[in-house]
Amino acid sequence: MSDDVVAAVAQAHRREWAQVLATTVRECGDLSLAEECAQSAFERALTVWPASGVPARPGAWLTQVARNLARDELRRRAAFRQRLPLLVTSAVAPGVDAGLDDDRLRLIFTCCHPALAREAQAALTLRLVCGLSTAEVARAFLVSEPTMAARLTRAKKKIATARIPYRSPAPEDLGARVGVVLEVVQLIFTTGHSAPDGPDLLRHDLLDRALDLGRLLHLLMPGDPDVGAQLALMLLVSARSAARVDGAGRLLLLSEQDRSLWDADAIAQGVALLVASLRRSPAPGRFALQAAIAAVHAEAPSWTATDWGEVVRLYDLLLAGWPSPVVALNRAVALGMRDGPSAGLAALEPLSCSPALAAYPYLSAARADFLCQAGRWVDAAMAYEEALALTSNEVERRFLLERLSSVRS
Amino acid sequence: MAKYMLLIFGDAAAWETLTPAERQALEAAHADFRAAAGPRLRGGEELESPSVATTLRARVDGELLLTDGPFLETKEGLGGFYLLEAGDLDEVVKLAGMLPEVRAGHSGVEIRPVVDHG
Known part of the structure; x- marks a missing residue:
């Protein structure tokens, strides 16, 4: 052939x-x-x-x-008088925006129906919308193929027997339903961006699929500010992919990355999408704020010359609307960059009590970095050891080991 | 069209300590739900407390064994049910969202498709 x-x-x-x-x-x-x-x-x-x-x-x-x-x-x-198919309602429901009358959108909204568990939504989306094989979907979520096959079968059975409709949502539900779809795309993207286990930090297959999904959604719903913002976020973050790991497979922090390796086209596209999204929506959503933070980094000439005041301001907005321990951690890091290591350590302090962050290696790593900057080498070494004990990604482990040996000397 | 069972689970103690005004508001909300459901409503009842339930099983030798209490000994029990007929899950979710138990904090509504033997 x-x-x-x-x-x-x-x-x-x-x-x-x-x-x-x-x-x-x-x-x-x-x-x-x-x-x-x-x-x-x-x-x-x-x-x-x-x-x-x-x-x-x-x-x-x-x-x-x-x-x-x-x-x-x-x-x-x-x-053979077998049972007829169970799946229902293919017609456009009254009230559905004519622009949403697209089979691919029906498929996406069905896969991402809120009555399905998040992991089932993501697996179905990869299998049915992106066309990945069951084996590929299993690899994406680090489960065995039979486990994934069972998960997919169960989800499809629920769609059929509970009669989850095959249609785009009515206008009054659209915002919430688009939100679920974007959460799923973001989950696929972050799964590809930082593989929790295994030898590779990046999973380009998943990143590309998430970007494909984002572009398809943007094509089908060009006026939706959240769709545009989420695509902008993915473009701005993935623009840094080539600079994130060095030739030896070592993880490079934003501060260490060679910014000339960043994908200028993707950054320009991301920024344009973000600007258009912000123009459409007076109150920026979660993805718009995250994309704005990524854009500040993307446009900064260097780590030290980053507009940290703006980054802190954006994290404050994010924290006000969508409080989460991880956002609080990132805000504390930005605050430390703006006001110095002791301010950073003070901002991190209350977070160490958060149960959600107890097993989160980035908290220890961030503390270690500020302790380094403050010249507190012994404390820094302890914090790096703590972060090491919590991470299972090999690239990140190697990175932390290197930092540890440098503070010990 | 398909049938769905709405199972209303919650903390029986919380239901038993409703003030008369709260009880009245609860019943009014159920009346609104039934009006909205209209002919799609195929049945439904409020149940007495799980504490007065009797559970029936058989021993290995076939002798009936009665247990005082519900099948599942949990803090939250079944407080009532509705049987609805609807076109799809979204339609059911929209109606069931009117039930006051969805927002009461201690309770929730489980939606179960009924097996179609037709």
Whole structure:
């Protein structure tokens, strides 16, 4: 088989999977059947396209094949008087914004329905919207393939038996429902950005899938300020990917990164999206504030020349609206950068009592950094040891070990 | 259309110590819920406290064994139920969100699809 065809199928899979599956679900009303048929359509492309050539509109070809397969199967089932598919309501519900009348959005909103657990939402989104195999989804969340297969099956069964509708939400629910979708995309992104275990700090496959999802959402809901802000956040954070780990696989802090390696195009795109989002929404949301913080870093010429006053101000807003121990930690670090290590240590102090941060290596690492800056080497070494005991990511461990040996000498 | 059971769980002690005014507000909210559900409502009752429940099992030899108390000995028990008929889960969630037990703090509403034997 020619490499061209394989590449064309791979590209179509990446670009068209969601559309092929989403259209087939609407037509046949059965999520699992549509999934099988979409899978078969791509397999068929691998055998048919080498002879026929790649069709001018691969997505339309694949959708047609998947729909035909689904129709045949439904006919066969009807003939055997098997139970009819359970999935419901494919029609546009009254009141749904016409702009949301898109099969891919229906699919995304169904996968991210609030009646499903967050981990099920993320797994379903990767499997059904991004088209990852069950094995790939299992790897993303560091569980075995049978465990993930069971999780996916259970989630699909709940969609069918509890009759989670296959449709975009009504206007009054849209904000909350988009919020859930963005949480899921953000979860996929952060899972890729900082793998909790294992040899690699970054999981580019997951980062790319999260960015694909963000771009698709932005394409389908261009006027939604939160969608734009979340995409901006992902672009601004992932723009630093190439500079985050050095040639030896060592983790580099923002302060140590070679800023010339940052992706200037991604930063420009992110900033433009953020500006557009802020213009649309008078009260910036969580993602807009986080993106704004990332933008301050992205536009700073160096770590020391960062506008720390602005970073602290943005963290204050974030903490007021969305209090979390991790945000409080980041705010304390920024405060220390603005006002010096003893101010930073004082700001970190109350956080060490937070049970949520008790096992969080970054708290100890941040304390260690400020202790270093204050010249308190013995205390710093102890804090690095504490952080080491709490982290299981190999790249981060190596980084902490290096810091530890440098403060000991 | 599909049927859903709404199971209202909560702290029986909290229900038993409602003031008459609170009780009246609770019943008014249920009346609003029933009015909103209209013909979709297929049944529903408030249950006596779990403390007066009797649980029936059989021993290995087949002899009936009665236990004083609910099947699950938990602080929160089943306080009542509704049977609804609706098109999909979103419709049920919208209606069930009107139930005062959703916001009372000690209680909540579990939505269970009913098996369709049709």
